[in-house]
Amino acid sequence: MTAAPVSFTRAGVWxxxxxxxxxxxxxxxxxxVFGVLAGExxxxxxxxxxxxxxxxxGSAQLAALExxxxxxxxxxxxxxxxAINARYVLYGAALQPWLAPLPRRHALGSLFLLGDGSWVLSMREWERGERDAGFVLGSGLAGLLPWLGGTVAGHLLTSGLPDPRAWGLDFMLPAFAAAIAISVWRGRGDLAVLAVAGVTALLLHRLVPGGWYIVGAGLAAGAMGAWRHGR
Incomplete structure (x- = not known):
């Protein structure tokens, strides 16, 4: 049976x-949350x-704020x-059957707007037989607009407060990072990655000034995850 050809239409974007x-x-x-923290x-x-x-x-921007x-x-x-956005290389590779036949402007635009949610949704639709690559761009646009709106709204909220720290907003970054970690937790198999990232972050925080512990923890966790899945 011949596979349906890949297309790119306005209907797919919509x-x-x-x-x-x-x-x-x-x-x-x-x-x-990002807008609030950026203003703070x-x-x-x-x-x-x-x-x-x-x-x-979101994850890269929150870490970059620190x-x-x-x-x-x-x-x-x-x-x-x-380091944090390196996963998008794998996302793009997974979308290769969909985006490779397209003109470069369509493929690059779709990849630029790709997010975690839109990638998952696009992969699901591919498995269901969707072959209109406009779907990838449209789902990315659906995430971009509320992301930008939320950023501006959060910043305006912070600017209206005389002392953001009095409201505990300075604690939002570690609290939100912890919430993200809990949401992606998959069980004891993640303990090794968590331990390597934690130890690396603690050592670099003590030994190297500045925010390099974030970079080191991200690289160490990525390397550990790649090693585990490559065995």
Whole structure:
């Protein structure tokens, strides 16, 4: 049986946008948290918005805020983002059957807007027989809009408070990071990765000034995970 050819249509973009709407409230809340933390750490609303546009990764942006606050420099900031966003290389490779036949402008645009939720949704639809690659772009757009809106709303919320620390907003980053860790916990098999990341972070925090412990923990956890799954 011949597989259906891959296409890219406006109808596919719209279908992806509509089917991804259930993810929008969670994305908006995540953006709100980032906006609050960005304002608490001294970023302007425009800086926070541009970060959400060009980095477009909640976990990487939250970690980057910690590096920003520690004044570790541009190198540490970039390495933090690259280490945490390395998973998108695998996401892109998984989408290769879908995006490879497309013109480069369509493929790159879809990859630029790719998020965790839209990738999962797109892979599910591929397995169900969807062959309109506009779906990938549409589901990515559905995440981008609430992410940007949440970022601006969160920053405006912070700017209206005389002392964000009095409201406990300075604790939101570790609290939100802990919540993310719990949500992705898959059982005892993750203990080794968690232990390596924790020990690396503690050692670098004590031995190396600035936010390099975030970079080191991310790289160590990635290496440990790759080793475990490659055995």
């Amino acid at each position: 279908r992806g946008f509509v089917l991804a709407q259930p993810l929008a409230p969670g994305v908006a809340l995540y953006g709100l 750490r001294g970023l302007s609303w425009l800086q926070a918005l541009l970060m959400s546009v060009f980095v477009y990764s 590096v920003w606050a520690s004044a570790s420099g541009l190198a540490a900031l970039l390495l933090t983002i690259l």
